[in-house]
Amino acid sequence: MxxxxxxxxxxxxxxxxxxxxxxxxxxxxxLDSPSAHWSGSAGAIYPLxxxxxxxxxxxxxxxxxxxxxxxxxxxxxxxxRRLRAWLAPxxxxxxxxxxxxxxxxxxxxxxxxxxxxxxxxxxxxDALDAAHAEAQATLDASPLAEDPWRHAASLGALRAIESRRxxxxxxxxxxxxxxxx
Amino acid sequence: MxxxxxxxxxxxxxxxxxxxxxxxxxxxxxLDSPSAHWSGSAGAIYPLxxxxxxxxxxxxxxxxxxxxxxxxxxxxxxxxRRLRAWLAPxxxxxxxxxxxxxxxxxxxxxxxxxxxxxxxxxxxxDALDAAHAEAQATLDASPLAEDPWRHAASLGALRAIESRRxxxxxxxxxxxxxxxx
DNA sequence: TGTGACATGTAATATGTTACATGATTGA
DNA sequence: TCAATCATGTAACATATTACATGTCACA
Numbered sequence: 001m002x003x004x005x006x007x008x009x010x011x012x013x014x015x016x017x018x019x020x021x022x023x024x025x026x027x028x029x030x031l032d033s034p035s036a037h038w039s040g041s042a043g044a045i046y047p048l049x050x051x052x053x054x055x056x057x058x059x060x061x062x063x064x065x066x067x068x069x070x071x072x073x074x075x076x077x078x079x080x081r082r083l084r085a086w087l088a089p090x091x092x093x094x095x096x097x098x099x100x101x102x103x104x105x106x107x108x109x110x111x112x113x114x115x116x117x118x119x120x121x122x123x124x125x126d127a128l129d130a131a132h133a134e135a136q137a138t139l140d141a142s143p144l145a146e147d148p149w150r151h152a153a154s155l156g157a158l159r160a161i162e163s164r165r166x167x168x169x170x171x172x173x174x175x176x177x178x179x180x181x
Numbered sequence: 182m183x184x185x186x187x188x189x190x191x192x193x194x195x196x197x198x199x200x201x202x203x204x205x206x207x208x209x210x211x212l213d214s215p216s217a218h219w220s221g222s223a224g225a226i227y228p229l230x231x232x233x234x235x236x237x238x239x240x241x242x243x244x245x246x247x248x249x250x251x252x253x254x255x256x257x258x259x260x261x262r263r264l265r266a267w268l269a270p271x272x273x274x275x276x277x278x279x280x281x282x283x284x285x286x287x288x289x290x291x292x293x294x295x296x297x298x299x300x301x302x303x304x305x306x307d308a309l310d311a312a313h314a315e316a317q318a319t320l321d322a323s324p325l326a327e328d329p330w331r332h333a334a335s336l337g338a339l340r341a342i343e344s345r346r347x348x349x350x351x352x353x354x355x356x357x358x359x360x361x362x
Numbered sequence: 363t364g365t366g367a368c369a370t371g372t373a374a375t376a377t378g379t380t381a382c383a384t385g386a387t388t389g390a
Numbered sequence: 391t392c393a394a395t396c397a398t399g400t401a402a403c404a405t406a407t408t409a410c411a412t413g414t415c416a417c418a
Contacts, residue, residue, distance in 0.1 A: 005404090005405075005406095006282060006285070007405085007406085010285060010289075013288065013289035013292065016289070016292055017289070017291075022369085022370090023369090023370075023371090024368080024369050024370070027369090034277075034278060035278045035280065036274060036275040036277075036278065037278075037280040038406085039406080039407065039408090041406070041407055041408075042369090042370070042371065042372085043371090043372080043373085043405095043406065043407065043408075043409090044405075044406050044407075046370070046371055046372085047371095047372095047405090047406095048405090048406090066369095066414090066415095067413095067414065067415080068368095068369060068370070068413075068414060068415090069369090069370065069371085069413080069414095070369075070370070080292065083289065083292050084292055084293055084297070086286070087286055087289060087290060087292060087293055087297075087301065088293060088297055088300070088301065089300050089301060089303075089304035090304060091283075091286075091301075091304050091305055091308045092282070093217060094217040094282060095282040095283050095285075095286060095308075096215075096217075096283075096308050096309070096311075096312050097215060097216045097217065097218075097312065097338075098279050098280060098281035098282070098283070098284075098341055098345070099216065099218045099279060099280045100279035100337065100341060101187060101273070101275060101276040101279070102272070102276050102277075102279070103279075103334050103337040103338065103341075104187070104191060104276075104334075105267070105268050105272075105276060106330060106333050106334050106337065107194065107330055107331065107333075107334040108191075108194035108197070108198070108264065108268060108330065109268060109330050109333075110198075110328075110329075110330050111194065111197055111261065111264050111265055111268060112265055112268055112269060116265070116268075116269055119269070119270050120268065120269065120270060120272075122270075123270035123271060123272050124272055127272045127276075127277050128277070130277075131277050131278065144355065147291075148291075148355075148356050148357070149287060149288055149289065149290050149291050150288065151355075152287050152288075152290075152352040152355070152356070153284050153285075153287050153288040155348065155351070155352060155355075156281065156284040156287065156345070156348050156352070157278075157284065159344055159345075159347070159348045159351075160279055160281060160284075160341070160344060160345070160348075162344070163340055163341060163343075163344030164279070164337070164340075164341070166340070167336065167337050167340045167341075170336070170340075171333040171336060171337070174325065174329075174332075174333070174336075175329050175333070176329070186376090186377070186378095188377085188378080189377095203397085203398090204397090204398075204399090205396080205397050205398070208397090219378085220378080220379065220380090222378070222379055222380075223397090223398075223399065223400085224378070224379065224380075224381090224399090224400080224401085225377075225378050225379075227398070227399060227400085228377090228378090228399095228400095229377090229378090247386085247397095248385095248386060248387080249385075249386060249387090249396095249397065249398070250385085250386095250397090250398065250399085251397075251398070363417105363418100364417105364418095365416105365417095365418090366415100366416095366417095366418105367414105367415085367416085367417105368413105368414075368415070368416095369412100369413085369414075369415090370411105370412085370413080370414095371410105371411085371412080371413100372409105372410080372411075372412100373408105373409085373410075373411095374407105374408090374409085374410095375406105375407080375408080375409100376405105376406090376407075376408100377404105377405085377406085377407095378403105378404090378405085378406100379402105379403080379404075379405095380401105380402090380403080380404100381400105381401085381402085381403100382399105382400080382401075382402095383398105383399085383400075383401095384397100384398085384399080384400100385396105385397085385398080385399100386395100386396075386397075386398095387394100387395080387396070387397090388393100388394085388395080388396090389392105389393095389394090389395100390391100390392090390393090390394100
């Protein structure tokens with residue numbers, strides 16, 4: 001396999017953390033994640049793990065503790081090398097910028113009438129406040145001592161929401177009162 | 182068309198800002214963007230605008246000012262309604278969270294040796310500093326008076342980088358010195 | 363023992379990427 | 391005028407989504 005996608009690398013990472021690991025346990029990670037970036041659909045995961053196994057990055061064994069046709073996966077040494085290569089410097093160009101669908105919408109907010117723009121800001125602020133509460137709960141459930149990297153990532157999610165919330169307030173004050181365009 | 186993708190909505194927005202607009206001018210917006218989220222590949226854009234035209238959201242006319250086989254696109258009233266529906270509350274669930282590839286990597290940083298972890302932090306900090314300078318330049322080139330929404334979006338990109346930079350510093354101090362796992 | 367949730371997959375489909383082919387324009 | 395670049399596309403391919411099919415387990 002010449003190049004792995006972000007999802008494939010991520011799966012490699014998740015398996016390395018939870019091995020031995022069934023495909024369904026893997027899916028749950030994505031299904032339970034608040035992020036909508038990857039759905040964790042069966043049609044994505046099952047073919048993916050077989051792909052990684054064929055490439056020698058994962059290996060599987062029948063799941064003894066189950067009457068199902070399940071297999072449990074582990075990362076091979078080659079898979080581990082691949083994972084480290086993904087993480088180690090230099091940082092991949094596509095990792096330099098995040099993607100914010102909210103910011104994308106703001107770019108085009110001139111298409112709304114001033115009253116709708118104001119409604120957008122109110123609604124977005126509420127959505128961010130709800131997301132903040134959720135992220136705070138996730139952080140509280142991710143103690144530093146248990147898994148520092150999980151804690152660090154959860155903290156990052158929280159900080160990102162705080163930053164977007166503050167930015168929303170900032171531009172609301174910046175923009176001419178009464179709406180624009 | 183039952184549902185539009187984020188890219189399709191975004192194209193609707195870009196055309197509404199720059200109409201009349203050739204597909205290539207559209208592509209340039211994505212090609213020139215620092216974000217790697219959409220490549221602006223010809224194979225994505227050309228079929229996409231024809232799709233939107235067939236759905237009655239864009240209309241096109243031959244480009245008079247060119248000897249090429251070009252067509253220029255505009256948003257139809259239906260397209261404009263569609264764009265507003267995308268922007269107006271309630272905020273789509275998938276717009277509540279951003280996606281940060283850097284944070285994703287941090288989640289799995291335990292797979293690196295402590296020395297490599299430190300190298301990751303150094304490298305990421307440098308990358309963010311470079312991105313910050315770039316984002317600042319973009320902001321400076323986006324005066325509030327000229328297009329407030331462009332300014333607002335550019336400011337958001339800058340704030341996001343600042344937030345991630347601060348978070349990186351925060352977790353670096355938080356984590357046990359000498360690396361983890 | 364039967365019903366609903368859990369779990370493992372496959373099929374059809376849509377979207378977007380890379381690579382390629384071709385014609386127009388620019389400028390050395 | 392010829393080469394490089396700009397611009398418009400198409401083709402082959404890969405990846406991920408939704409919807410579907412099927413079997414297993416927990417428990418009422």
